[in-house]
Amino acid sequence: MQEFFEFGIGTRVLYKHGLAHELGSVIEELGAQRPFIIADKGVVGAGLIEPILTGINAHSEVAGIFDAVPANSSVSVVMECAAAASAAAADLIIAIGGGSPLDTAKAVRIILTFGGHLLDYQGYNVIPDRLIPMIAIPTTSGTGSEVTPYAVIRDEEQDLKLSFASRYLLPDVAILDPLLTRTLPPMLTAATGIDALSHAIETFVSTENSPFSDGLALTAINLIGTHLRTAVQQGENMEARSQMLIAACMAGMACANSYFGVIHAMAHAVGGKFHAHHGTAISICMPHGMRFNSEVEPERYLRIAQALGVSREGRSDAEVIAAGIAAVAALAHDCGLPSRLRDIGVPEDALPDLAATAAIDGAIFHNPREASEDEVLALLQAAW
Numbered sequence: 001m002q003e004f005f006e007f008g009i010g011t012r013v014l015y016k017h018g019l020a021h022e023l024g025s026v027i028e029e030l031g032a033q034r035p036f037i038i039a040d041k042g043v044v045g046a047g048l049i050e051p052i053l054t055g056i057n058a059h060s061e062v063a064g065i066f067d068a069v070p071a072n073s074s075v076s077v078v079m080e081c082a083a084a085a086s087a088a089a090a091d092l093i094i095a096i097g098g099g100s101p102l103d104t105a106k107a108v109r110i111i112l113t114f115g116g117h118l119l120d121y122q123g124y125n126v127i128p129d130r131l132i133p134m135i136a137i138p139t140t141s142g143t144g145s146e147v148t149p150y151a152v153i154r155d156e157e158q159d160l161k162l163s164f165a166s167r168y169l170l171p172d173v174a175i176l177d178p179l180l181t182r183t184l185p186p187m188l189t190a191a192t193g194i195d196a197l198s199h200a201i202e203t204f205v206s207t208e209n210s211p212f213s214d215g216l217a218l219t220a221i222n223l224i225g226t227h228l229r230t231a232v233q234q235g236e237n238m239e240a241r242s243q244m245l246i247a248a249c250m251a252g253m254a255c256a257n258s259y260f261g262v263i264h265a266m267a268h269a270v271g272g273k274f275h276a277h278h279g280t281a282i283s284i285c286m287p288h289g290m291r292f293n294s295e296v297e298p299e300r301y302l303r304i305a306q307a308l309g310v311s312r313e314g315r316s317d318a319e320v321i322a323a324g325i326a327a328v329a330a331l332a333h334d335c336g337l338p339s340r341l342r343d344i345g346v347p348e349d350a351l352p353d354l355a356a357t358a359a360i361d362g363a364i365f366h367n368p369r370e371a372s373e374d375e376v377l378a379l380l381q382a383a384w
């Protein structure tokens, strides 16, 4: 067992069907007068912003809305959004959507609070002090960004995903309202759900795991294994939607304290270069990263397999571990996700560059097994 670990949950989590309608009281508690909304066109188009506006208007007026966040948000989008929020004299940021609007909002708060350029704050613990408050309202069950101290923003100049990490990035409040996830299309439900699964799995084997993150991660793995197929195949099933929203948040809490690994390092490289959906890239890379790591963490991979419902009866440990990895691949397949990098437009000759990028990605430093550039390349080749 570890000699030292750290665990904290800095975000207040509120859960209820229809909770978005009751935002007014939350805003009041935060003492804000000029809430500024950050979303994307999909959220607005699906009508998800209406209950939020109703909830806000019960207390105060909306200072402004920025709904032009793209799927993989970028440095220039953050700077543009921060300028709009500043011009509106915002004193609270409300982010609604998937990982991209939530991460954008976190980064916007840095500029809104301290000024300057986003690139000045890249890295770990660079942000000097507390930020303007934020309410995070996820409409996907995936990133867990509503409870993590991270933001990932694409640098369009370098075609790279930049990581920002600081406890000050944690949203003040997370609103979990499963009704907001009901209309999420099957492919997005699948990709974001598999991303949440990867957070739990990578956290569980990370060098920074702790008994606290273990509990959250194993429960999340079990919930996702049990409910993701139903959420994808029967979007109106609110039991599955609710369990997935809770599972993604639990996985986010786990990885907020215990970080990621080689699977995210590879997916960041693929997403940065080829703009693939993060969850889709994760889904393709996950079985290969799991196989690589299972060789050094067999006990933990046995527990992952059991959390996924794999029986140990009549099987050797190696067979149980292999069955656990196969269960993840089967889940992604059943949810309609592609299984190879070539399926999402990655050419084979791009793999060495992707391996070089992934080998120095921040996520890889907490992987349980050291991964050289050549080893990452071999994993990418297997995934191609």
Ligand SMILES: [Fe+2]
Residues within 6 Å of the ligand: 143, 195, 196, 198, 199, 264, 278, 282
């Ligand atoms: Fe992720």
